[in-house]
Amino acid sequence: MDQQAHSLDNPIWTALTTHHAHLSAGGPLARRYCPDVAPFAAMASDASPDAWLALAQLLSAGDQVALLSCSPLKPPARLRAQPVGRIHQMVATKRDTRLAVHADIVTLGAADAAEMLELASMTKPGPFCKRTHEMGRYIGIRSEGRLIAMAGERMHPGGHVEISAVCVDPAWRGKGLAGRLVQGLEAQIWKRGESPFLHVLSSNAGAIALYERLGFRLRQQFHMTRVEPAD
Structure with missing residues (x-):
């Protein structure tokens, strides 16, 4: 290995x-x-x-x-x-550096921290704290100014970047927003010469199915x- x-x-x-x-x-x-x-x-x-x-x-x-x-x-x-x-622990298998242009995807930062924490608290994608946004690049989608979906980069171990905090407001689910955000982060990570991966609870069958459709495969269980x- x-x-x-x-x-x-x-x-x-x-x-x-x-x-x-x-x-x-x-x-x-x-x-x-x-x-x-x-x-x-x-x-x-x-x-x-x-x-x-x-x-x-x-x-x-x-x-x-x-x-x-x-x-x-x-x-x-x-x-x-x-x-x-x-x-x-799932790793991406479809290397694609093409950057999809979605005008509604925005970069999130310190000024958005309160909204990010609110969305994470409502949707519970996993641990998300006041300064989690400092761990890497976060992106999101807004509707009429309100943050309705986001995803970002969390752990960064040796040539790999973890995609995390993938969450969508319940009223906006089923529209492919999570997949678009994950693929947008993937493309950026591949372009930097690194490899995307993620962690998901083994009991979360819906999320696992989504990630498998996006080309992620199981590497290891913890x-x-x-x-x-x-x-």
């Missing part, structure tokens, strides 16, 4: 120690995103006692982070683990686990 493929085996860690180091806290054994950026954390090793200790030191009382792992996690007594579900300090 090449180096780029290896970067997807521990994507959170790879992103936190490279492109997103400035959005993170921690050291050589464990790192996490700043809480207002994303609720993700990772360990460098395969859950060694020292790595667990380093992770615990990054968590305050009432704090929670989510980790991806190939097998179920068993933290030490000072931490409590709650399984969230299985995650499909366990997602929420970890917090024990009482």
